[in-house]
Amino acid sequence: MLLGLLVTLLYLFAAAHIGSRLFHHEGPRHKLSAMAGTLAVVLHLVLLVEGIFSLPGQNMSILNVASLVAWMISLSMTIASFSLTNAILLPVVYGFASLTVLVNLLVPDTYQMHIEMRPALLTHISLALFAYGCLMISLLYALQLAYINFRLKHKQKSMLHSSLPPLMIVEQILFKLLLVGTVLLTLSLISGFVFLNDMFAQHQAHKTVLSLLAWLLFTTLLLGHYRFGWRGRPVIVATVAGALLLTLAYFGSRFVKEVLLGM
Structure with a gap:
């Protein structure tokens, strides 16, 4: 629960920080938002591993799958942000990722599978x-x-x-x-x-x-x-x-x- 809340807050902070600077003449300050976004993505992966492999087999509930997709998109867009200006997209991506993490915390669900077999x-x-x-x-x-x-x-x-x-x-x-x-x-x-x-x-x-x-x-x-x-x-x-x-x-x-x- 604490890890999930931390990931949610980091995503929201990164999204809010980027969004608040979009209309600034200097543009977003990439360093701080990049640090927060990168840390959120790393901790999100830890949260996914714990959530998916918490049961024998894999918990592939719809919320876990949505969170996994959100993580993949967040990871890709965070990496891309170091070489391409995409500040207008990052608040949307991070906001969606924070939503999937928060909903997964508040509405836990299970859909057990044994993919490894x-x-x-x-x-x-x-x-x-x-x-x-x-x-x-x-x-x-x-x-x-x-x-x-x-x-x-x-x-x-x-x-x-x-x-x-x-x-x-x-x-x-x-x-x-x-x-x-x-x-x-x-x-x-x-x-x-x-x-x-x-x-x-x-x-x-x-x-x-x-x-x-x-x-x-x-x-x-x-x-x-x-x-x-x-x-x-x-x-x-x-x-x-x-x-x-x-x-x-x-x-x-x-x-x-x-x-x-x-x-």
Whole structure:
């Protein structure tokens, strides 16, 4: 409990510190927020290890999985912040991570699995989590790209100028993330069809269908970009839609079962 509260406070401090400096002419003070964010990410990992391996096997409850995804995104964005200005994204990332940690503390849940006894399942789940984390980061960059496009289109002076990276760099990173995430999602789906025998079973069908729809959307988006030069608003809308489809696929039924129905 104490460790979880400490992680929550560190994330919130980092988010608040960055957010309070966004409109300052000097921009965020990276050193202090980076220290707080890095420490939060490290302690969050300790908290995850304790939470997931607290039972025989692994406790892969929806809250633990959400916290794990939040940690992956926080780790990636914290590392990226040392080489790229992404201060406008970090408060959102850290705020979401703090929320997952706090809810996990207040509403503990269990969903016991024995992944170590099924290497094929471990491979499938690992690929799915990495794909989801990468594509959720793509969503963040798509939203940032939309904001920068909005500012440029309306030619409005913004005091956030020092905290925003160049448009072309954000766009390049977005498509790289989409490419990596789509490749991981492809491998995740292939591993599911090869190693698992219930991808279209009643309790799995919606996950498979939604994941395939998201994969088709992301693949079409990438082909359109590299073949026809798609960019701008259609790319942003497609990225958001694909991310929503994956979120419904990964968390939809489990949210209903574990949270709403308490099964």
